[in-house]
Amino acid sequence: MRLEKCWFCSSTIYPGHGICFVRNDSKVFRFCRSKCHKNFKMKRNPRKVKWTRAYRVLHGKDASSDSVFQFERRRNRPERYNRHTAQSTLRAMKRVEDVRVRRAERLQLKRLSSKEHGRRHADKYELEQQLHLVRAVAPIPKENVENPRGSEQLKVAVSSSQQDRQASYA
Amino acid sequence: MIQVGTNLDITDNSGARVVKCVKVLDKTKQSIGYTGTLCIVSVKSLIRKQKSKVKKGHLYKAVVCETKKMGGRADGSQMSCSRNTAVLLSPQQTPLGSRIQGITPYELRMKKHTKLLSLSLANV
Structure with missing residues (x-):
């Protein structure tokens, strides 16, 4: 089983998927889906289309020159089958994948960290400059809560006792 | 889709x-050739006359290699080429x-044209 790479978006083509086009000079173009085939027919450059891997690598969105990518490379020389080699390769594949994922995450965090700094800066500026938009909330007086007719209640003098006030309402 | 009257390029060095x-040598009624179909062809033009193994106007057997028409393959994927080509065979x-x-x-x-596969630039 051979897994090919899409000529346009560089994703993996599994057996039974995609379209293969052979040009006049016997160059073989493989596409993972009709979307990539259509873009090729429209003569679009994958380096200028944002969702392709070529674009992402070119603009520093993905890692390109990492040693983990050296393992996943097309080799035209066929390897002689060796049981030990096959076993160690299978073990190494998992390890390489782990390392690749970890490095990708690290790159992602690195890319996000610059954005986080900018976001904090903007928040701080907003807080300093636009504080007048935030209305201060005063604590509600206790009397107001007990009596539903709160507006009348507020007119009562503060010095008067609780019993006097109750008598006046009755 | 190769049928009677289709012009094909020859990719081998037979001349x-x-x-x-x-004629398309298949048993279906439609008699349309795809990749791997045997045909009988007549030679229209030669690359060089002196060293050619074939003669203009003679009939030969040929097997179709590339077709412009997109065709399904055994594994479910599809293939198309930018020209129609064939390879000449002996009787x-x-x-x-x-x-x-x-x-x-x-x-x-x-x-079972395995000999052709070993002669070509690439097997697709």
Whole structure:
């Protein structure tokens, strides 16, 4: 089983998927889906289309020159089958994948960290400059809560006792 | 889709440049050739007259390698090429040329033209 790479978006083509086009000079173009085939027919450059891997690598969105990518490379020389080699390769594949994922995450965090700094800066500026938009909330007086007719209640003098006030309402 | 009257480029070094399909050797009623189909062809033009193994106007057997029409393959994927090509064969169905300047599809393996696969630039 051979897994090919899409000529346009560089994703993996599994057996039974995609379209293969052979040009006049016997160059073989493989596409993972009709979307990539259509873009090729429209003569679009994958380096200028944002969702392709070529674009992402070119603009520093993905890692390109990492040693983990050296393992996943097309080799035209066929390897002689060796049981030990096959076993160690299978073990190494998992390890390489782990390392690749970890490095990708690290790159992602690195890319996000610059954005986080900018976001904090903007928040701080907003807080300093636009504080007048935030209305201060005063604590509600206790009397107001007990009596539903709160507006009348507020007119009562503060010095008067609780019993006097109750008598006046009755 | 190769049918009677289709012009095909020849990718081997037998000496023929363009051939015309005279008959498609298949058992279906429609008699349309795809990659790996045997045809009888007549030679229309030659690359060089002196060293050519074939003669203009003569009939030969040929096997279709590339077709412009997109066709499904055994594994479910699809393939199309930018031209129609074929390779000339002897009456015993052995290749006339000794080298193929083009691709050979793996459908030829199913038709047991394994000799052609070893002569070509790439098997697709």
